[in-house]
Amino acid sequence: MVSKTEDEQLIRLENQVENGGGGTWEYLSLVRKLKLRRSDKVFKYGSAILADPKKRSALGPEEWTLYEQVAIAAMDCQHLDLAKGYIKVLQGKFRESKRVGRLEAMLLEAKGLWSEAEKAYSSLLEDNQFDQVIHKRRVAMAKAQGNLAGAIEWLNKYLETFMADHDAWRELAEIYVSLQMYKQAAFCYEELLLTQPTIPLYHLAYADVLYTLGGLENLHAAKKYYAATIDLTGGKNTRALFGCGSAIAQLTRGRNRDDKDNSELQSLSAAALEKAYKQQSPTKVSALSSALRSLKVSS
Amino acid sequence: MGLGYAVGVVGVLFLAHAAYSTIQYRSLLKITEEEFSGPPITVVMELVGGMLFCLWASLTVPGKFLSILPQSDENRVVALPANLDFMMFNHRGKAFPLGVDMKLK
Numbered sequence: 001m002v003s004k005t006e007d008e009q010l011i012r013l014e015n016q017v018e019n020g021g022g023g024t025w026e027y028l029s030l031v032r033k034l035k036l037r038r039s040d041k042v043f044k045y046g047s048a049i050l051a052d053p054k055k056r057s058a059l060g061p062e063e064w065t066l067y068e069q070v071a072i073a074a075m076d077c078q079h080l081d082l083a084k085g086y087i088k089v090l091q092g093k094f095r096e097s098k099r100v101g102r103l104e105a106m107l108l109e110a111k112g113l114w115s116e117a118e119k120a121y122s123s124l125l126e127d128n129q130f131d132q133v134i135h136k137r138r139v140a141m142a143k144a145q146g147n148l149a150g151a152i153e154w155l156n157k158y159l160e161t162f163m164a165d166h167d168a169w170r171e172l173a174e175i176y177v178s179l180q181m182y183k184q185a186a187f188c189y190e191e192l193l194l195t196q197p198t199i200p201l202y203h204l205a206y207a208d209v210l211y212t213l214g215g216l217e218n219l220h221a222a223k224k225y226y227a228a229t230i231d232l233t234g235g236k237n238t239r240a241l242f243g244c245g246s247a248i249a250q251l252t253r254g255r256n257r258d259d260k261d262n263s264e265l266q267s268l269s270a271a272a273l274e275k276a277y278k279q280q281s282p283t284k285v286s287a288l289s290s291a292l293r294s295l296k297v298s299s
Numbered sequence: 300m301g302l303g304y305a306v307g308v309v310g311v312l313f314l315a316h317a318a319y320s321t322i323q324y325r326s327l328l329k330i331t332e333e334e335f336s337g338p339p340i341t342v343v344m345e346l347v348g349g350m351l352f353c354l355w356a357s358l359t360v361p362g363k364f365l366s367i368l369p370q371s372d373e374n375r376v377v378a379l380p381a382n383l384d385f386m387m388f389n390h391r392g393k394a395f396p397l398g399v400d401m402k403l404k
Binding site: 200 | 368369370371372373374375376377378379380381382383384385386387388389392393396
């Protein structure tokens with residue numbers, strides 16, 4: 001999870017590295033720690049470190065971690081020959097390692113040799129059939145081939161065994177949302193909310209799905225989850241503020257019954273939005289107020 | 300850190316000295332055959348001082364307090380990690396090769 005302070009630290013380091021101010025290794029470590037996908041930058045700066053034997057050996061045992069990180073980033077940037085070189089180095093160091101075997105199979109995947117990659121993964125699974133990452137790679141492979149139904153099938157099978165894996169639940173939810181299967185996506189987000197109730201982004205995603213589903217009951221629930229997001233973020237999540245306002249606008253549309261709580265909540269969220277916009281982007285305040293007016297007109 | 304630790308040690312010494320002087324006082328009372336109603340005021344003051352020192356040291360020595368509020372900057376989650384286990388390489392980045400460096404190896 002990326003907290004606000006970590007996010008600020010990352011932006012600062014990124015600027016520093018881009019302007020040649022050093023701190024490359026700290027940046028790469030932070031990207032690894034926060035599990036971010038900054039493949040272009042990791043590849044650019046990581047390969048520069050790896051190309052310099054002095055810098056490389058200064059890292060000590062961390063050198064091999066960097067090799068793995070940069071190899072994956074290189075595959076993501078389609079520099080397959082370089083990725084192959086890095087994997088060869090790792091293979092020379094760690095013979096018979098499953099982790100390097102996985103990297104090789106990923107290289108096959110990046111080349112688009114699906115059946116070879118599948119074979120490599122199944123032979124790795126024979127040695128250890130509880131390797132979660134390899135099961136997940138198979139899902140990703142089905143997804144990369146555009147076979148979303150297959151990906152869902154693999155994921156469901158995987159989740160039967162590893163029910164506590166919230167990353168997999170999130171992936172399943174996102175696939176369902178992309179297929180517009182909102183009921184199933186809502187179920188996945190419910191699982192996520194049960195396992196990690198303190199993360200506001202899951203509340204927000206669940207509220208979005210409910211709002212998309214529509215219907216009186218779902219809109220009521222969506223309003224409550226948007227409110228929960230506002231509560232957990234201290235009103236600093238713009239999407240939740242907008243969502244809360246528009247859910248209430250949908251709820252009260254075409255009805256003259258004036259609900260006091262709802263209208264109060266709507267005006268409060270509008271006030272919070274106006275304040276945030278005035279602070280952060282004063283040029284967009286007029287656009288915001290016209291959008292808010294259209295929300296209120298429709299009520 | 301060093302200061303807090305020193306103050307803590309002084310506080311513990313104060314407490315130990317207060318205990319010692321109370322025992323002394325009680326044995327003195329036994330000789331004069333008086334009833335023990337409470338320690339003398341100087342010992343009470345020493346006790347309070349020692350307690351305050353210990354309290355201050357135990358709050359400063361272990362380090363800074365972390366926020367427990369969900370909306371504080373340290374705890375507020377603003378982004379989820381990219382699901383790297385499900386990363387796939389068959390994406391539009393293929394069409395935009397990174398023209399930065401072809402120089403290595």
